[in-house]
Amino acid sequence: MAEITAAQLSSIAVPVAPAQASGDVPPGSVGIVSPQFISFDQPLALASGQVLPSYELAVETYGTLNEARSNAVLVCHALNASHHVAGIAQSNPKDIGWWDNMVGPGKALDTDRFFVIGVNNLGSCFGSTGPASINPGTGKPWGAAFPVLTVEDWVHAQARLADHFGIEKFAAVMGGSLGGMQALSWAITCPERVGHCIVVASTPRLSAQNIGFNEVARRSIISDPDFHGGDYYAQDVVPGQGLSVARMIGHITYLSDEDMAAKFGRAQRAPAANGEFHYGYDVEFEVESYLRYQGEKFSRYFDANSYLLITRALDYFDPSRNCGGDLAKALQPALASFLLVSFTTDWRFPPERSREIVRALLKNKRPVTYAEINAPHGHDAFLLDDARYHSVVQGYYDRIAAGLGLPERRRVTGVLA
Amino acid sequence: MSQEAVAPRHVRADLARIASWIAPRSRVLDLGCGDGTLLAYLQANKQVIGAGVELSDELVIASVRRGVNVIQQNLEDGLALFDDKQFDTVVLSKTLQSMHNTEHILREMARVARYGVVSFPNFGYWPHGWSILRGRMPVSDEMPYQWFDTPNIHLCTLRDFEDLAAAQQLRITHLATFNRNKEVKLLQGWRSTLAVYRFESP
Numbered sequence A: 001m002a003e004i005t006a007a008q009l010s011s012i013a014v015p016v017a018p019a020q021a022s023g024d025v026p027p028g029s030v031g032i033v034s035p036q037f038i039s040f041d042q043p044l045a046l047a048s049g050q051v052l053p054s055y056e057l058a059v060e061t062y063g064t065l066n067e068a069r070s071n072a073v074l075v076c077h078a079l080n081a082s083h084h085v086a087g088i089a090q091s092n093p094k095d096i097g098w099w100d101n102m103v104g105p106g107k108a109l110d111t112d113r114f115f116v117i118g119v120n121n122l123g124s125c126f127g128s129t130g131p132a133s134i135n136p137g138t139g140k141p142w143g144a145a146f147p148v149l150t151v152e153d154w155v156h157a158q159a160r161l162a163d164h165f166g167i168e169k170f171a172a173v174m175g176g177s178l179g180g181m182q183a184l185s186w187a188i189t190c191p192e193r194v195g196h197c198i199v200v201a202s203t204p205r206l207s208a209q210n211i212g213f214n215e216v217a218r219r220s221i222i223s224d225p226d227f228h229g230g231d232y233y234a235q236d237v238v239p240g241q242g243l244s245v246a247r248m249i250g251h252i253t254y255l256s257d258e259d260m261a262a263k264f265g266r267a268q269r270a271p272a273a274n275g276e277f278h279y280g281y282d283v284e285f286e287v288e289s290y291l292r293y294q295g296e297k298f299s300r301y302f303d304a305n306s307y308l309l310i311t312r313a314l315d316y317f318d319p320s321r322n323c324g325g326d327l328a329k330a331l332q333p334a335l336a337s338f339l340l341v342s343f344t345t346d347w348r349f350p351p352e353r354s355r356e357i358v359r360a361l362l363k364n365k366r367p368v369t370y371a372e373i374n375a376p377h378g379h380d381a382f383l384l385d386d387a388r389y390h391s392v393v394q395g396y397y398d399r400i401a402a403g404l405g406l407p408e409r410r411r412v413t414g415v416l417a
Numbered sequence B: 001m002s003q004e005a006v007a008p009r010h011v012r013a014d015l016a017r018i019a020s021w022i023a024p025r026s027r028v029l030d031l032g033c034g035d036g037t038l039l040a041y042l043q044a045n046k047q048v049i050g051a052g053v054e055l056s057d058e059l060v061i062a063s064v065r066r067g068v069n070v071i072q073q074n075l076e077d078g079l080a081l082f083d084d085k086q087f088d089t090v091v092l093s094k095t096l097q098s099m100h101n102t103e104h105i106l107r108e109m110a111r112v113a114r115y116g117v118v119s120f121p122n123f124g125y126w127p128h129g130w131s132i133l134r135g136r137m138p139v140s141d142e143m144p145y146q147w148f149d150t151p152n153i154h155l156c157t158l159r160d161f162e163d164l165a166a167a168q169q170l171r172i173t174h175l176a177t178f179n180r181n182k183e184v185k186l187l188q189g190w191r192s193t194l195a196v197y198r199f200e201s202p
Helices: A002-010 A020-023 A151-165 A178-189 A209-220 A240-254 A257-263 A286-301 A304-316 A319-323 A350-361 A378-383 A387-404 B013-020 B037-046 B055-064 B102-112 B125-133 B158-167
Strands: A036-040 A055-062 A072-076 A115-119 A172-177 A194-200 A338-343 A368-373 B026-032 B049-054 B071-073 B087-094 B113-119 B172-179 B183-185 B194-200
Touching: A002 B172, A036 A151, A055 A151, A055 A350, A055 B087, A072 A151, A072 A178, A115 A151, A151 A304, A172 A178, A172 A387, A178 A304, A178 A319, A178 B026, A194 A387, A209 A240, A209 A304, A240 A304, A240 A378, A240 B102, A257 A286, A257 A378, A286 B049, A286 B125, A286 B172, A319 B102, A338 A350, A338 A378, A350 A368, A368 A387, A368 B055, B013 B087, B013 B113, B013 B172, B013 B194, B026 B037, B026 B102, B037 B049, B049 B055, B055 B071, B102 B113, B102 B158, B158 B172
Parallel strands: A072 A115, A072 A172, A172 A194, A194 A338, A338 A368, A368 B071, B026 B049, B026 B087, B049 B071, B087 B113
Antiparallel strands: A036 A055, A055 A115, B113 B194, B172 B183, B172 B194
16 A cells, blocks of 8 residues: 555655756756646546546646637556656656657647646546545545446546636547547547547557457456455555566567567576576576566556556457447547557557558548558557657647647757757 | 648649649549648649558658648558548559559559549650660659669550550540650650559549
């Protein structure tokens, strides 16, 4: 429990001496940021039939909402990220936003002109209401009683956030991976509220292989003796071993074979004399050490129940399900223009999945741009510096800005500077 | 970014001619759309609903900057992303001669659109014959490559193309030919370096 509380606390603003903070802000950064927590008291009806009586969303915003409220962009996050999209966390100067290379003054998503909202998904563990939050009905953490959520539930919760800011229509809703699914769901669920839908390294549904990996991750958590049926908070333990293994599995799917070969190859971690093997089961290869480190680090800041919930939301996502598997039919309500980006070595959500979406959109005569970036870094490529990828996104946002009559780009910073 | 860079007011003579064959507000697919010049021009001047296909990263980025909806893919992989008769006109400009599967792309064009436009360098241009008589492969403005580095693997003459079009039941409705950006009206097969055909799909 201590670790989860720490994770939550880390998103709560702690004052920092301004002089000390401002000296370290690099060009193109939105600067020192802190979240706000917005409460919603109206019950939220969920896909499962359950009702969340009230909830709180952790949010960061960058840039300025213009008078017409036409320049807002919602950035949706993937499995383990948060509302901290860009900038330097006030609470921890080492905590840089997860899409800081994409979002900032002069970056592809240019906060000189756009008002950007980052929101932590319901059910996650960085400040928005989730399984580790206190259930108002019992006064104890929700734990296993926290309702299972879907991508559509997230969109409904986020739509109230748009209402809160007085934003009728987003200039764009954007996300990578699971965030891309949310963007796609936004375009279907709230068609009149999305001008452009930007879907990066995503998929219209998980494959059996994807679900398989998620299930292994979940079983790893659930079979940890410290899981206690999801109510481990009361026992003052966390299923850290299980969560760590879950993360190791996930991490492999984010990297390409090529990338892992280049990063680790078969390099030994600390070979015995004359480069010999140890002939045992402790860390022998660099890749093992790396995965263990990633797993352990993750299990210190992420909540196991949130991991279960979010992987399940991934599994359930399939907008074509109610349309007999016809994705074009599912996308028929969409009114947005679309940008899709995929990466050639992404075997988690390969280009073919994005092409499926492109094909469905073309069938519906929706305007669609599609870039297939030949990058070696697998699924993770959507978070990395790649000039071609960033040029496409920047070019697309510049066209959005022109279409909305926003000012011209003042500067170019970050990956393309 | 100036408006001119986004949507040029003037385009090459062959592109202008292609534009003249395209109905206002129609749906246009430009295969190998390059930097999006033709589509940006058509969007600005004919209010067409355009889509482009391009493989090169740089040209995809240039098209995005022009506000052209571009899809990055290799034309050799076919047009599986597009449904039957999804477009009014499909354009393949100066690309046919460098494709491996010439017949396939023409069939795919006829499948996805009612009208097709194809342009290619005319191998029958008379100085090419001189070149060959002198024992050299022809090199010209439209075909500025040496034999060993040319991407042009399927060169043809006007009549050659007309035969293939006939074999695929493509009904040719228009032909325009050009030499150094000027239209050629007389002895087209000999005097032109670039041929532009418009056909109606079966």
